[in-house]
């Protein structure tokens with residue numbers, strides 16, 4: 355497939371969408387349903403994914419390949435470590451390299467949004483859009499969609515370690531949820547997966563590829579957006595390069611940034627829209643002093659308990675994370691703040707010793723803080739579009755997150771030690787007997803050393819109404835006409851789940867807003 359670029363004077367688009375990831379594929383596909391509008395989608399990555407993208411259990415190995423931006427955080431001031439930050443660089447974006455868990459946050463985590471200044475974005479408001487994206491079977495159709503583009507379902511045959519994990523969670527006293535993906539339950543249950551007939555279904559697969567032949571939709575790939583053009587306070591298009599050639603896509607309607615939490619903030623900053631002191635510092639002309647751009651960056655911190663097995667652990671054929679649980683730490687207020695997964699592989703921070711067990715020899719109980727309090731920043735390293743930005747999620751900057759994760763460790767171990775997992779369990783390899791739950795300093799050291807990203811970065815273009823908000827509740831960049839952001843970056847606070855299902859819902863709603871439906 356060749357790249358089709360139509361741009362320049364007289365050939366302007368009604369909508370230009372920047373970033374063909376989860377949100378960008380949805381927005382471009384939905385907008386171009388209207389034959390009267392012309393839509394351009396610009397994606398930095400390739401149109402043809404690697405073959406491995408489609409093979410579910412291979413997903414961790416996609417990191418560091420051509421479909422990954424392969425970024426990393428700056429040294430984290432709490433832990434002193436650098437945390438790798440994978441994100442998709444391909445049509446489908448991070449939905450093409452992610453772990454394929456398709457799950458909403460608990461409703462309490464959406465209901466925090468109106469409370470934080472985004473009225474009209476609570477769980478009940480977003481529910482129609484969450485439902486619109488999905489096609490489920492055997493769930494409550496009042497809560498779950500039945501005819502959306504994404505076919506989602508739990509693993510048809512759970513891995514035996516995951517099955518033992520569910521029994522273990524129940525034995526440890528956790529409720530078994532009928533549909534943990536709904537946003538309405540707590541406890542443990544089977545996670546819906548973006549896997550159809552044994553293959554990954556990305557946003558590109560579900561939304562974009564089926565409509566690529568539309569005459570009113572142009573998709574240009576291997577194309578890096580450099581900046582949005584602004585004249586007299588109105589966004590008029592996007593400058594981008596393909597190889598060494600520069601192009602300008604003129605836009606008479608809205609430019610929609612869907613570059614993700616990193617990409618959208620980076621592009622606003624490169625366009626001179628952001629905190630003016632920082633822009634001046636890196637030599638970018640200030641178009642609009644919008645102080646919140648690149649602030650409020652946060653992610654779920656994640657760690658695991660790893661157990662060696664006395665018997666071979668069969669290789670998983672799905673995403674290694676079929677079972678999910680939601681629970682509350684003693685610090686929780688208003689909703690669950692911890693998530694658990696039972697993985698049939700040893701899963702630990704890349705920095706930990708290479709002598710640890712390999713798949714087939716061990717399994718893990720992973721845990722993550724779902725409503726973290728730490729907030730960080732994304733900043734430009736310099737004014738060049740191709741330079742990786744400075745990513746500082748400020749993990750554990752707020753000590754409450756350490757306490758929540760310490761509670762997560764205790765709960766993970768309590769599940770890991772019960773009889774239901776006995777046939778699989780030899781010994782606890784990580785953190786190991788040297789880290790006792792009541793030894794606060796040892797626990798803190800383990801949490802810091804084993805920290806990894808959950809790859810759920812959000813918040814850099816926060817929606818709201820206060821001075822630090824970047825977009826308003828119609829996703830318009832405050833102070834610039836004709837420019838919106840629609841992706842994970844607009845979340846005021848992170849939802850208590852893996853973020854992809856929520857991004858689909860945000861993007862579905864963005865399309866309605868853009869088409870004034």
Ligand SMILES: Cc1cc2nc3c(=O)[nH]c(=O)nc-3n(C[C@H](O)[C@H](O)[C@H](O)COP(=O)(O)OP(=O)(O)OC[C@H]3O[C@@H](n4cnc5c(N)ncnc54)[C@H](O)[C@@H]3O)c2cc1C
Nearest residue numbers: 373375376377398447448453454455579614617842852854
């Ligand atoms: C390794 C990994 C595992 C994950 N696992 C899960 C999971 O199991 N379940 C879950 O729910 N969530 C998971 N997530 C998170 C989830 O995939 C993301 O929250 C979601 O995909 C974000 O969607 P987005 O549209 O905001 O950004 P993305 O999907 O990242 O899309 C952004 C797109 O914009 C493009 N772009 C950026 N800058 C530019 C530019 N300047 N010019 C042109 N194009 C640009 C990028 O190449 C990319 O394609 C995971 C993420 C990763 C990385």
